[in-house]
Amino acid sequence: MLPQNLIEAETFARARLARVVYDYYRSGAWDETSLRRNREAFEQIDLWPRVLVDVSSRDAGTTLLGTRVSAPILAAPTAFHRLAHPDGEVATARAVAAAGSIMVLSSLSTTAVEEVVAQGATVWFQLYANKDPGITQALTDRVIAAGCKALMLTADTPVWGTRERDQRNGFRLPHGLGAPNLASLDPVGELKSRTGSAMCGAFDWMLHPALSWQELERICARSPVPVLLKGVMRGDDSARAIECGCAGVVVSNHGGRQLDGTPATIESLPKVVEAVAGRGLVLVDGGVRRGTDVLKALALGADAVQIGRPQLWGLACGGEEGVRLIFDQLARELDISMALAGCRSLTEITADLVRWRSAP
Numbered sequence: 001m002l003p004q005n006l007i008e009a010e011t012f013a014r015a016r017l018a019r020v021v022y023d024y025y026r027s028g029a030w031d032e033t034s035l036r037r038n039r040e041a042f043e044q045i046d047l048w049p050r051v052l053v054d055v056s057s058r059d060a061g062t063t064l065l066g067t068r069v070s071a072p073i074l075a076a077p078t079a080f081h082r083l084a085h086p087d088g089e090v091a092t093a094r095a096v097a098a099a100g101s102i103m104v105l106s107s108l109s110t111t112a113v114e115e116v117v118a119q120g121a122t123v124w125f126q127l128y129a130n131k132d133p134g135i136t137q138a139l140t141d142r143v144i145a146a147g148c149k150a151l152m153l154t155a156d157t158p159v160w161g162t163r164e165r166d167q168r169n170g171f172r173l174p175h176g177l178g179a180p181n182l183a184s185l186d187p188v189g190e191l192k193s194r195t196g197s198a199m200c201g202a203f204d205w206m207l208h209p210a211l212s213w214q215e216l217e218r219i220c221a222r223s224p225v226p227v228l229l230k231g232v233m234r235g236d237d238s239a240r241a242i243e244c245g246c247a248g249v250v251v252s253n254h255g256g257r258q259l260d261g262t263p264a265t266i267e268s269l270p271k272v273v274e275a276v277a278g279r280g281l282v283l284v285d286g287g288v289r290r291g292t293d294v295l296k297a298l299a300l301g302a303d304a305v306q307i308g309r310p311q312l313w314g315l316a317c318g319g320e321e322g323v324r325l326i327f328d329q330l331a332r333e334l335d336i337s338m339a340l341a342g343c344r345s346l347t348e349i350t351a352d353l354v355r356w357r358s359a360p
């Protein structure tokens, strides 16, 4: 039996995954307030559909940084896919290619970037800037040489958020799994020596608590491919990112895994859209599980959404086919939602289709 939708996919995946892995994927930080809010806020938005529109032909396709996608639904960067399925990121990349989408590959991929790109999907690379700019540069050179078409710099991780389940479970990567995109750059050999032991310590060396706007500007100036800033929640930060040379921003609270107590990302989206004012792309992630969620995000001004955990649930349920199912289900729901709301294309998904139940 296959899951009917992305929410059910989690239940199916939970039954297949080791408890420690399921907890790592699903967890949010501390009280998981942001994690819950990301989902709940979608219910606070009403849809106001148009009727008697000829919707017999519909197209959810769009172009993002030069890549045509069949629907504005991207694979958010998520770590350690081989914990969910032995084929890991290779399976995800194949499914994303078949779905006509874009895969944002995590720095913490359990498969080397070259092997992922070889599967034929358009791949953007999620970057954690290192304290040593030489390491950041070496990593960006490598992923661009491998064929990644954009960089997505994550800004919401000056330190790791605290996920208490992982602490309780003593979450660690099993022997045989590592982070091949980073291991060769690790100056102190910490990744190699500690792979297979507790994660947080082993990956601390790559965080950059002093990452600054000046450094963002330098990264943008040096990069031959567009740079997006991921993890913004505020209008002023978003405007500044564009002024530093970013091609766009991703409204994200890291799926509720970093600072707990932020608003839902869908609540932050309108302020970011206003501040960016058409000068760059605005993507959003966090709790997107239904086609109606995608419709709401687009109506509030997003160019596209990303899905994080659902990819991992799909992988756990059935490897490449499981991820493909997730993308197909969400795209189908978006298509039906567009028809029912009287929209034939993304340009017809306008702000008048949505209204907040109570002001955010």
Ligand SMILES: Cc1cc2nc3c(=O)[nH]c(=O)nc-3n(C[C@H](O)[C@H](O)[C@H](O)COP(=O)(O)O)c2cc1C
Residues within 6 Å of the ligand: 024, 025, 026, 038, 076, 077, 078, 079, 106, 107, 108, 126, 154, 230, 252, 253, 254, 255, 256, 257, 285, 286, 287, 288, 306, 307, 308, 309, 310
């Ligand atoms: C298990 C897991 C691993 C993640 N790893 C990364 C990562 O390596 N880099 C990153 O920028 N974001 C990472 N994220 C955050 C996602 O990119 C995304 O912001 C979030 O999952 C979206 O929320 P959703 O899971 O509710 O769709 C991760 C999220 C999860 C659940």
